[in-house]
Amino acid sequence: xxxxxxxxxLSVHMSARTEQAGAPVSDLAERRKRDARRRRLTVNALRxxxxxxxxxxxxxxxxxGWVDVFFWSQPSAIAAKLWLWITQxxxxxPLWEQVLVTMEETxxxxxxxxxxxxxxxxxxxxxxxxxxxLGVYIKGANAIPRVVLGALFAVALGLDIRAKIATxxxxxxxxxxxxxxQGVREVDRNLIANARILGASDRQLTTEILIPSALSWIVASxxxxxxxxxxxxxxxxxxxxxQGLGELIYSAKNNFxxxxxxxxMALLAAMALVAEALITALENRLIKWRPPVATETRI
Amino acid sequence: MAPAIExxxxxxxxxxxxxxxxxxxxxxxxxxEPGEFCAVVGPTGCGKSTTLALISGLEPASEGEVDVFGxxxxxxxxxxxxxxxxxxxxxxxxVLENVAAGPRYKGTSNRDALERARDWISRVGLSGFEDRYxxxxxxxxxxxxxxxxxxxxxxxxxxxDEPFSALDVQTRSLMENELLALWAASSASVVxxxxxxxxxxxxxxxxxxxxAGPGTVKSTYKVDLPRxxxxxxxxxxxxxxxxxxxxxxxxxxxxxxxxxRQKRSGAA
Numbered sequence: 001x002x003x004x005x006x007x008x009x010l011s012v013h014m015s016a017r018t019e020q021a022g023a024p025v026s027d028l029a030e031r032r033k034r035d036a037r038r039r040r041l042t043v044n045a046l047r048x049x050x051x052x053x054x055x056x057x058x059x060x061x062x063x064x065g066w067v068d069v070f071f072w073s074q075p076s077a078i079a080a081k082l083w084l085w086i087t088q089x090x091x092x093x094p095l096w097e098q099v100l101v102t103m104e105e106t107x108x109x110x111x112x113x114x115x116x117x118x119x120x121x122x123x124x125x126x127x128x129x130x131x132x133x134l135g136v137y138i139k140g141a142n143a144i145p146r147v148v149l150g151a152l153f154a155v156a157l158g159l160d161i162r163a164k165i166a167t168x169x170x171x172x173x174x175x176x177x178x179x180x181x182q183g184v185r186e187v188d189r190n191l192i193a194n195a196r197i198l199g200a201s202d203r204q205l206t207t208e209i210l211i212p213s214a215l216s217w218i219v220a221s222x223x224x225x226x227x228x229x230x231x232x233x234x235x236x237x238x239x240x241x242x243q244g245l246g247e248l249i250y251s252a253k254n255n256f257x258x259x260x261x262x263x264x265m266a267l268l269a270a271m272a273l274v275a276e277a278l279i280t281a282l283e284n285r286l287i288k289w290r291p292p293v294a295t296e297t298r299i
Numbered sequence: 300m301a302p303a304i305e306x307x308x309x310x311x312x313x314x315x316x317x318x319x320x321x322x323x324x325x326x327x328x329x330x331x332e333p334g335e336f337c338a339v340v341g342p343t344g345c346g347k348s349t350t351l352a353l354i355s356g357l358e359p360a361s362e363g364e365v366d367v368f369g370x371x372x373x374x375x376x377x378x379x380x381x382x383x384x385x386x387x388x389x390x391x392x393x394v395l396e397n398v399a400a401g402p403r404y405k406g407t408s409n410r411d412a413l414e415r416a417r418d419w420i421s422r423v424g425l426s427g428f429e430d431r432y433x434x435x436x437x438x439x440x441x442x443x444x445x446x447x448x449x450x451x452x453x454x455x456x457x458x459x460d461e462p463f464s465a466l467d468v469q470t471r472s473l474m475e476n477e478l479l480a481l482w483a484a485s486s487a488s489v490v491x492x493x494x495x496x497x498x499x500x501x502x503x504x505x506x507x508x509x510x511a512g513p514g515t516v517k518s519t520y521k522v523d524l525p526r527x528x529x530x531x532x533x534x535x536x537x538x539x540x541x542x543x544x545x546x547x548x549x550x551x552x553x554x555x556x557x558x559x560r561q562k563r564s565g566a567a
């Protein structure tokens with residue numbers, strides 16, 4: 001250990017000297033790349049370790065009888081349940097169908113809610129009168145726990161996908177709305193003045209200045225709101241559905257099948273992670289004009 | 300021939316956030332001839348920038364008349380360019396898109412706008428940077444983009460609000476020379492607001508000294524230095540020093556008044 005850290009110190013020392021002496025840049029770049037690779041490896045190893053510790057202690061404590069398997073299930077049972085679902089299907093039909101249904105509801109609600117949120121956010125951000133008149137209602141609507149609307153939608157729209165999309169959209173709408181509104185409000189006054197001097201019409205001002213400027217706020221809100229769309233879809237299913245991951249969890253709960261509940265949760269988490277990655281990719285595409293985060297530019 | 304810009308008895312009041320009335324300009328008179336390069340100097344907070352906002356039509360005057368080419372200003376009109384003190388290039392547009400914005404807003408087809416933008420980009424010395432985003436440029440380069448963005452519209456009046464104040468000294472005198480060259484090739488009248496008297500004299504035909512706020516024109520000085528000028532060298536001419544001394548005597552009092560006021564409001 002001592003020898004290695006001494007060697008590390010030495011190499012740091014040497015590299016500092018070679019940098020000063022103007023050593024070939026490629027050496028430095030190569031070394032930085034190696035460091036980055038090593039770091040990634042360490043991070044991934046630690047990630048696996050954390051997972052193993054959590055799952056392992058869960059498995060162990062339930063096996064030793066310290067924690068009741070009936071209430072808290074255990075990783076091996078959950079894995080077995082997942083495997084059973086994958087190979088033999090669920091009580092509600094093939095697993096992929098349940099995933100697909102919930103995904104449709106989530107994405108549908110996410111898209112509808114985001115679009116409405118952006119439209120209303122930009123409109124109210126643009127118009128002082130609109131925001132003064134409607135602001136109080138929107139704040140009021142935001143203050144009530146909106147998931148209960150799921151019950152209303154289940155009655156009004158029936159058991160099909162529309163009720164779930166509506167529930168998810170309501171949850172998404174407010175998050176995106178407030179961000180779009182704030183984004184439009186915070187546009188640099190100089191940019192507006194400049195665009196107007198250059199001859200931009202009101203419409204061009206909205207599409208070329210306000211929306212792009214608000215976009216970083218809006219996209220940031222999409223990370224949170226996709227999770228909310230998932231909540232909306234699952235809650236919508238709890239209020240009445242024939243298919244979907246929420247319904248799967250609900251029926252597992254009714255059978256006191258805690259492994260089934262956890263297995264459903266694991267699938268939802270996996271969906272959310274995939275969506276998160278997609279939204280990040282979208283963010284990087286839409287906002288490529290933003291300077292990269294400092295840690296990324298470090299060679 | 301009517302002056303390019305004429306302000307007669309102009310007063311501008313603002314409502315401060317606390318509800319008090321702040322008078323930025325009081326009974327200001329000023330005229331700029333076509334093709335003339337005028338500088339406006341004055342202490343901080345004397346309403347220099349407000350003057351530009353009135354001429355551009357971004358703000359209406361509270362009292363008095365503002366005429367541009369003999370016509371009263373009513374809102375933002377064609378033929379005016381404005382280079383802001385802060386960065387006002389659009390961060391989500393590339394250099395090319397930024398420069399092409401003006402013609403596009405005015406209804407030029409996309410292809411023509413881009414073609415003209417390329418031309419202007421090369422005129423301000425940014426060829427090769429067309430596809431960069433503003434965050435990838437230095438402060439001086441962003442100012443060049445802002446200049447091209449304004450000049451591409453062929454303004455008859457160019458308003459500049461301390462455009463180079465954020466640049467380092469070397470970049471600044473480079474930009475000043477380029478501005479003079481670009482101005483010489485156009486027939487635009489320029490109103491150049493600055494707090495730097497040296498900059499004002501080396502660039503302009505005439506210098507307006509504004510009093511400590513509420514601002515009004517205290518005096519006007521003609522700068523009879525020959526053109527074309529090299530701003531980096533003109534400062535060494537004896538005549539430059541004479542003009543500087545003359546104007547500074549006038550400006551100093553206003554700067555002191557403004558300084559005393561700031562100190563008092565700081566202490567209060």
